[in-house]
Amino acid sequence: xxxxxxxxxxxxxxSVTIEDRSFHLLAYGAQSGDIDTVRQESILRRRASDEVxxxxxxxxxxxxxxxxxxxxxxxxxxxxDRVCVPLRHGGVTYGYLWLLDSGALTDARLAAVTPxxxxxxxVLAHEARTGRARLWxxxxxxxxxxxxxxxxxxxxxxxxxxxxxxxRAAALWRLPRGVLAEPGDGPEPLTAVLAPAxxxxxxxxxxxxxxxxxxxxxxxxxxxxxAWESWAEAVLALRIAEHVQRLGxxxxxxxxxxxxxxxxxxxxxxxxxxxxxxxxxxxAGTVExxxxxxxxxxxxxxxxxxxxxxxxxxxxxxxxxxxxxxADGRDRLLLHLSLKAAALTGEPGRYAPSRRTS
Numbered sequence: 001x002x003x004x005x006x007x008x009x010x011x012x013x014x015s016v017t018i019e020d021r022s023f024h025l026l027a028y029g030a031q032s033g034d035i036d037t038v039r040q041e042s043i044l045r046r047r048a049s050d051e052v053x054x055x056x057x058x059x060x061x062x063x064x065x066x067x068x069x070x071x072x073x074x075x076x077x078x079x080x081d082r083v084c085v086p087l088r089h090g091g092v093t094y095g096y097l098w099l100l101d102s103g104a105l106t107d108a109r110l111a112a113v114t115p116x117x118x119x120x121x122x123v124l125a126h127e128a129r130t131g132r133a134r135l136w137x138x139x140x141x142x143x144x145x146x147x148x149x150x151x152x153x154x155x156x157x158x159x160x161x162x163x164x165x166x167x168r169a170a171a172l173w174r175l176p177r178g179v180l181a182e183p184g185d186g187p188e189p190l191t192a193v194l195a196p197a198x199x200x201x202x203x204x205x206x207x208x209x210x211x212x213x214x215x216x217x218x219x220x221x222x223x224x225x226x227a228w229e230s231w232a233e234a235v236l237a238l239r240i241a242e243h244v245q246r247l248g249x250x251x252x253x254x255x256x257x258x259x260x261x262x263x264x265x266x267x268x269x270x271x272x273x274x275x276x277x278x279x280x281x282x283x284a285g286t287v288e289x290x291x292x293x294x295x296x297x298x299x300x301x302x303x304x305x306x307x308x309x310x311x312x313x314x315x316x317x318x319x320x321x322x323x324x325x326x327a328d329g330r331d332r333l334l335l336h337l338s339l340k341a342a343a344l345t346g347e348p349g350r351y352a353p354s355r356r357t358s
Contacts, residue, residue: 001027004120008097008113015100018120021062021093023053026124061086062093067110069101083110087121094124126175135182135192139231146228153180153224158200159231160193161238162212179203190235194227204250214241217252236263244343262341274345276338279321284339286314287326291336295326 001018009016009029016029061068061084072080083105085097097117099105137149139159164183175181180194191212195203197220208215216237218230233253240259241248253260262270280287290300290311301311315326324331 001120001123004116004123005029008099008116011113011116012099012105012109014102014105017098018087018095019098020095020124023096026095056084059084061096067107085110085117087117087124089118089121089125092125094121126181135180135194136184138194139192139228141228141232146225151180153194153227155222155224156197156220157194157224157227157230158197158220159218159227159234160195160200160204160207160215161218161231161234162191162193162204162207162215163238163242164189164191164211165213175203190238192231194224194231201250201252208250214238214249215251216241217250219253233260236260239263239344243346258337258340259344262337262344265341267345270341271345273338274342276324277322277335277342280318280339281321283314283318283321284342286311287318287335288339290315290326291332291339295332 005016005018005027006029008014018026018028020026056070059068059070064084064086065088068084068086070082070084072082081101081103083099083101085099086093087095087097097120134149134151137145138151138153140146140149175193176199178196179199182192184190184192191207193203193207200217200220204215204217216234216239218232218234218237221227221230230253237251237253237256240256240263241251244251244259247256247259256263262273265273277284277287286300286304289303290297293300293303297308297311301308304311306314318324319326322335324335326332326335
């Protein structure tokens with residue numbers, strides 16, 4: 001919302017504020033030109049007084065579908081000329097865009113910012129529809145917190161966790177109706193999303209491609225009350241998408257196989273398992289490729305682009321380094337799981353062992 005205000009202020013060279021339909025301040029731009037007491041009080045107190053609200057509503061702003069020009073009171077610095085642009089979406093007024101007018105805000109100039117006005121209205125409509133900061137509560141593992149969220153959603157649904165790119169903000173107002181979303185806080189925030197199960201893959205792909213770095217989709221839940229379980233899976237799937245290149249950048253919980261079990265392990269146990277294959281070094285890619293292909297030497301050699309004798313030499317060397325016998329099924333299983341675990345202990349996006357060829 002702040003980005004919208006700043007852009008409108010830049011385009012119109014005017015002082016801009018946005019309030020919700022209860023006249024609570026949501027965002028404001030830098031002051032341009034004269035300022036009046038009403039604007040000052042709105043910014044300082046975060047809302048307009050009842051007297052100011054009644055004065056403005058007398059001009060029909062709550063039902064108007066076009067900008068409303070409200071004259072100031074001559075000789076009174078407390079109220080200058082201003083334009084009120086109702087923020088309407090789907091025939092409903094969700095808030096107001098206010099512009100102090102020195103006389104330069106012609107109808108043509110106001111029309112030029114119509115797309116931004118529509119965008120602001122859509123943001124407010126989306127927030128009203130989702131109950132604002134309720135989705136994170138709905139995903140809580142605590143039953144009381146989930147109940148307090150009071151979201152009314154019908155299944156089947158799937159949760160989506162999106163890692164938001166640091167230089168981009170997700171345009172959540174563009175999501176399809178029925179999709180709930182809420183951004184998180186922090187230096188590397190997640191965006192929490194709840195979507196009808198049939199739309200989840202498309203929504204996750206769109207958010208990742210346009211605004212995020214990676215996304216995870218949780219398992220489908222027929223009962224929306226169990227969506228918190230899908231959210232826990234979505235966060236784990238996101239972690240896998242960030243660490244295992246061939247499964248990202250959008251990973252679906254249902255498609256992750258053994259990674260579903262590895263991702264649930266505590267980090268200490270994951271690191272302990274990964275340590276079994278650590279001595280392999282640059283041979284990790286060769287061994288994993290061999291194990292991924294169920295020990296088929298010819299197929300593995302072709303995939304790696306090496307002679308079979310070269311592959312045999314590398315596998316023999318791998319056995320010496322790890323102390324494990326690749327001819328023994330139990331040792332093969334341990335080494336295979338260790339290589340998968342190693343992917344989840346590295347830096348996100350930097351280690352994808354299935355793509356290594358050495």
